[in-house]
Amino acid sequence: MKNSQNINLRALKESDIWILHSWVNDPELVKYTYFFHPVSEMEQKEWFNSLSNKKNQILFGIELKEDHQLIGICGFHDINYVCRKAELFIKISNKGQWGKGYGKEAMEILIDFGFSDLNLHRIWLRVLADNERAIKLYKKTGFVIEGIMKEDHYIQGEYKDIIIMATIRK
Secondary structure, three states, rough: OOOOOEEEEEOOOOHHHHHHHHHOOOOOOOOOOOOOOOOOOHHHHHHHHHHHHOOEEEEEEEOOOOOEEEEEEEHHHHHHHOEEEEEEEEEOHHHHHHOOOOOHHHHHHHHHHHHHOOOOOOEEEEEEEOOOHHHHHHHHHOOOOEEEEEEEEEEOOOOEEEEEEEEEEO
């Protein structure tokens, strides 16, 4: 896997469950991905324990090299090994680490992993149309807009457009 100056992508550990639980229960963090609803400790444990059974998904923790602090998660959903494509996702969930370039570093490592190690041809993602910071990041890392799904998500009392973006292996 490609190296980075400031972060590592690593497997999630059982000790990560509680920080992940706090992030999924933070309405500000989830407003850019889906509707908010409280997740119980039991639901969080069940989700974590189910990860090893999902063969078409790979998750990584985003960790600072300096102090091994977990600051987010990223990975691939819906990996299709026949068509060689997958949906990418990334979240820097530690609000104190926003705007420091860690998302870009994680994206670069993840894209390299997808193309080099997974042998993907196409990596795509969904992003809320009003998430300008994320769209800017995705464009910087080679993604282009392919289309818009009008009023596809219902979040915080309103329908939101979803932008589909992708990058193709060169």
